[in-house]
Amino acid sequence: MALKRFFLTLVALVAATGLFAQARIDNYPLPQQPDTLRILAVGNSFSDDGTEYLPGLLEAAGIHNVIVARLYIGGCTLERHCKEYAEGTANYIYYKSTKNEWVTVSRNATILDGLKDEPWDIITIQQASDDSGLYETYEQGIPKLVSIIRKEAPNPRAAIVWHMTWAYATNSDHRAFPRYGRNQLQMYEAIKDCVDRASKQFNIPVIIPSGEAVQIARGTRLNNHDQVSATSKVYELTRDGYHLTRQHGRYIAACTWFETLIKPVLGKSVLGNGYRLLDTEYSITAKDARLCQKCAVKAVKEYRP
Numbered sequence: 001m002a003l004k005r006f007f008l009t010l011v012a013l014v015a016a017t018g019l020f021a022q023a024r025i026d027n028y029p030l031p032q033q034p035d036t037l038r039i040l041a042v043g044n045s046f047s048d049d050g051t052e053y054l055p056g057l058l059e060a061a062g063i064h065n066v067i068v069a070r071l072y073i074g075g076c077t078l079e080r081h082c083k084e085y086a087e088g089t090a091n092y093i094y095y096k097s098t099k100n101e102w103v104t105v106s107r108n109a110t111i112l113d114g115l116k117d118e119p120w121d122i123i124t125i126q127q128a129s130d131d132s133g134l135y136e137t138y139e140q141g142i143p144k145l146v147s148i149i150r151k152e153a154p155n156p157r158a159a160i161v162w163h164m165t166w167a168y169a170t171n172s173d174h175r176a177f178p179r180y181g182r183n184q185l186q187m188y189e190a191i192k193d194c195v196d197r198a199s200k201q202f203n204i205p206v207i208i209p210s211g212e213a214v215q216i217a218r219g220t221r222l223n224n225h226d227q228v229s230a231t232s233k234v235y236e237l238t239r240d241g242y243h244l245t246r247q248h249g250r251y252i253a254a255c256t257w258f259e260t261l262i263k264p265v266l267g268k269s270v271l272g273n274g275y276r277l278l279d280t281e282y283s284i285t286a287k288d289a290r291l292c293q294k295c296a297v298k299a300v301k302e303y304r305p
Helices: 002-023 045-051 054-060 078-087 111-115 136-152 184-202 210-217 248-266 286-303
Strands: 037-043 066-072 092-097 102-109 122-125 159-163
Touching: 037 045, 037 111, 037 248, 045 066, 045 159, 045 248, 054 066, 054 248, 066 111, 078 111, 078 136, 092 111, 102 111, 111 136, 122 136, 136 184, 159 184, 184 210, 210 248, 210 286, 248 286
Parallel strands: 037 066, 037 122, 122 159
Antiparallel strands: 066 092, 092 102
């Protein structure tokens, strides 16, 4: 009986190891000093928030050899991306920046329209904010989506990078907030735990920690929670309780994308970047821009592989 138990235990361990090995994805490092750096974000409104000001930061840094694009469906989950692929539906908005300025390529794109458009060096993925702190939604969605990317993307060695989203404002009325006890810190910790586990389990070492940067900034004067009513829509760096403000919130996130992807590839940090949204109604002071940049840099240091 003892021998039988030992055998069954051994079989179980081998099976578990095999499942774990299958769950891990083939991944590759970020490129180094390419002639052109190509980045595609497969996501939703949170990747929209995260990348909106990235072309402006690139222009201010004198960088003109980066192509950035984003495939966007509002609230899109990992699972829905896979469903969109399986059904071949054209529900994405596809934005692209080739000259440090966003252009709408299509408002009726398929996932393949984006994946096949360029030999992407970096492809970022993320979970919808609703499910960002629920690990069971990562376990099936990540390997399925990555298998689609590996099958369809022209560059078979594109680096798969994870975009960490942020917790909602404490006054958020988002329908998913009750999943986290309507508690910002609880949601933030749940997201951190999921990202850490997914990074290890699925072999995704590079994390764009927008959620960490936003949480750090909430502990600085950039947070407005003590200056406005707790019923205000514009609260704790969000414009509606969950999407980032078009001033400091989006700027912090873009700085985080820059520091995570541009610095290690092209050698320029976001610290000292002169872009301050002066061409928009959301212009920020040099002092505030510097603080946003510092929040991003601190977050990236914590998540550097």
